[in-house]
Amino acid sequence: MHWINVVALTLMFMSGLQIFNSHPALYWGASSYTGRPAWLEIGARQDGQGRMSGYTRVLGREFTTTGILGLSTDDGRAYAQGFPSWLTVPSHQWLSMARSWHFFFAWIFLVNGLCYVLYVIGSRHLARDLWPTRLDIRGIGASIVDHLRFRHPTGEAAKRYNVLQKFAYLSVIFVLLPLVVLMGLGMSPRLDTLFGGWVDWFGGRQSVRSLHFIIAWLLIAFVLVHVFEVVVTGLWNNVRSMITGRYRVPQESVHE
Amino acid sequence: MNDRDPSRALRGRRRFLARIGAALGALGVAGCDRLSQSEWFPRVLDSAERLNERVAKLVTGRKAMAQEYGPADLSPTFRSNGTAEPNNAEYAALASNGFADYALDVGGLVAKPRRFTLAELRALPSRTQITRHDCVEGWSAIGKWQGARLSAVLDAVQPTPAARYVVFHCADPMEDDGESPYYESIDMDDAYHEQTLLAYALNDRPLPIPNGAPIRLRVERQLGYKHAKYVMRLELVESFAHIGEGKGGYWEDQGYQWYAGI
Numbered sequence: 001m002h003w004i005n006v007v008a009l010t011l012m013f014m015s016g017l018q019i020f021n022s023h024p025a026l027y028w029g030a031s032s033y034t035g036r037p038a039w040l041e042i043g044a045r046q047d048g049q050g051r052m053s054g055y056t057r058v059l060g061r062e063f064t065t066t067g068i069l070g071l072s073t074d075d076g077r078a079y080a081q082g083f084p085s086w087l088t089v090p091s092h093q094w095l096s097m098a099r100s101w102h103f104f105f106a107w108i109f110l111v112n113g114l115c116y117v118l119y120v121i122g123s124r125h126l127a128r129d130l131w132p133t134r135l136d137i138r139g140i141g142a143s144i145v146d147h148l149r150f151r152h153p154t155g156e157a158a159k160r161y162n163v164l165q166k167f168a169y170l171s172v173i174f175v176l177l178p179l180v181v182l183m184g185l186g187m188s189p190r191l192d193t194l195f196g197g198w199v200d201w202f203g204g205r206q207s208v209r210s211l212h213f214i215i216a217w218l219l220i221a222f223v224l225v226h227v228f229e230v231v232v233t234g235l236w237n238n239v240r241s242m243i244t245g246r247y248r249v250p251q252e253s254v255h256e
Numbered sequence: 257m258n259d260r261d262p263s264r265a266l267r268g269r270r271r272f273l274a275r276i277g278a279a280l281g282a283l284g285v286a287g288c289d290r291l292s293q294s295e296w297f298p299r300v301l302d303s304a305e306r307l308n309e310r311v312a313k314l315v316t317g318r319k320a321m322a323q324e325y326g327p328a329d330l331s332p333t334f335r336s337n338g339t340a341e342p343n344n345a346e347y348a349a350l351a352s353n354g355f356a357d358y359a360l361d362v363g364g365l366v367a368k369p370r371r372f373t374l375a376e377l378r379a380l381p382s383r384t385q386i387t388r389h390d391c392v393e394g395w396s397a398i399g400k401w402q403g404a405r406l407s408a409v410l411d412a413v414q415p416t417p418a419a420r421y422v423v424f425h426c427a428d429p430m431e432d433d434g435e436s437p438y439y440e441s442i443d444m445d446d447a448y449h450e451q452t453l454l455a456y457a458l459n460d461r462p463l464p465i466p467n468g469a470p471i472r473l474r475v476e477r478q479l480g481y482k483h484a485k486y487v488m489r490l491e492l493v494e495s496f497a498h499i500g501e502g503k504g505g506y507w508e509d510q511g512y513q514w515y516a517g518i
Contacts, residue, residue, distance in 0.1 A: 030325065090289050188312065205388060
């Protein structure tokens with residue numbers, strides 16, 4: 001289930017960036033034309049000498065992002081494109097195909113995710129391993145210090161999830177992932193018809209598009225930290241435990 | 257083995273890993289591109305489209321109403337996208353005369369085919385609504401539309417029981433040589449929906465040419481490309497396989513989803 005999720009989320013992220021590229025600007029409110037400018041805009045422009053540059057404007061502050069955002073170069077030819085082609089599926093501007101990828105893998109992600117939630121509840125993985133105990137909560141301070149000093153649990157403690165890990169997993173599984181799905185559904189003009197405009201509870205249709213984008217990047221941030229932790233705490237041992245459930249408790253290193 | 261500087265060895269290994277990562281990434285993106293261009297894979301992907309349509313309709317119900325807004329929410333100017341001025345001599349002649357000679361032709365699987373002048377369309381039961389227009393590209397704009405209810409037009413021509421779709425044939429050619437006129441199609445649920453209009457006014461003024469004068473479709477529970485502009489003729493059909501490239505619309509023929517409620 002975890003690896004189906006990796007594939008589906010990766011493809012949804014990359015096709016999502018391709019969809020974003022067809023209108024690389026984000027707004028707050030119901031519409032894009034409220035009189036207020038976009039809070040995020042990625043674009044390309046030409047200066048007096050015909051030189052092209054890419055820019056990214058965030059909350060009114062502008063950055064030159066030539067080569068990464070706004071303007072990409074391919075075989076010496078520069079072209080305007082929000083996110084670069086190596087981050088998107090399909091790689092070049094092709095909105096309809098990106099939508100096809102996005103919606104297909106959305107179903108895979110959804111079905112897989114629902115199966116996972118049923119499994120963690122049914123198998124008591126949620127109650128036994130994921131839910132923080134009272135002892136965990138009391139140890140939060142110590143755990144934060146340990147994480148900041150890159151000190152990882154050893155011995156029997158390494159077999160359990162630590163408290164920060166539990167909070168991270170729970171908030172991803174039960175907050176961010178459901179919310180990113182909901183914000184995706186909120187962009188559908190048909191599903192917007194429910195409850196007389198539920199999309200306004202989140203600020204309106206363009207706000208929902210913004211939130212969908214922000215949560216997608218929060219998920220990427222989680223993945224980066226998650227992969228980092230997996231690697232530094234023993235890549236092979238962790239991956240084997242993720243697949244087979246076998247986790248070897250590392251020997252305490254002998255001090256000289 | 258010679259005694260290599262461990263930090264250099266580590267850097268070498270990191271560079272190696274980074275290269276492997278980049279190569280795998282490129283392979284992945286290239287693989288996705290090859291799949292996108294294949295014959296079979298997009299068909300697999302598009303199997304989700306029917307599911308999207310069924311679930312969205314099941315969850316919301318057939319008659320669900322699109323959200324409506326107040327005058328304060330109106331966009332200062334309503335953006336024109338796609339064609340802003342049809343490259344069509346016949347259309348230009350109609351426009352030069354303020355569309356006085358325009359008539360909407362309604363035919364196909366109907367008991368009483370007929371033509372409607374603009375005055376006749378304005379005399380039909382109408383509706384005024386402030387709604388949000390969501391473009392497939394991602395932007396939204398809010399406008400006030402007034403138009404004849406499509407259901408009133410259909411009641412006048414009486415579709416036969418075989419009719420399953422309404423096809424909108426438009427005046428704007430989508431290619432420079434004047435070929436490939438824009439067209440769209442919707443099913444009967446959307447055709448009879450209360451908010452589905454043949455709009456003749458935008459923001460209390462006659463519909464401007466950049467927004468589809470003299471008549472454009474409003475089908476509020478779907479994305480912008482379904483809202484055909486410059487509508488000249490309605491055709492009721494059982495299937496749209498014989499029209500254009502058979503996918504039910506100009507953009508659908510280019511690969512966009514026929515069901516644009518998502």
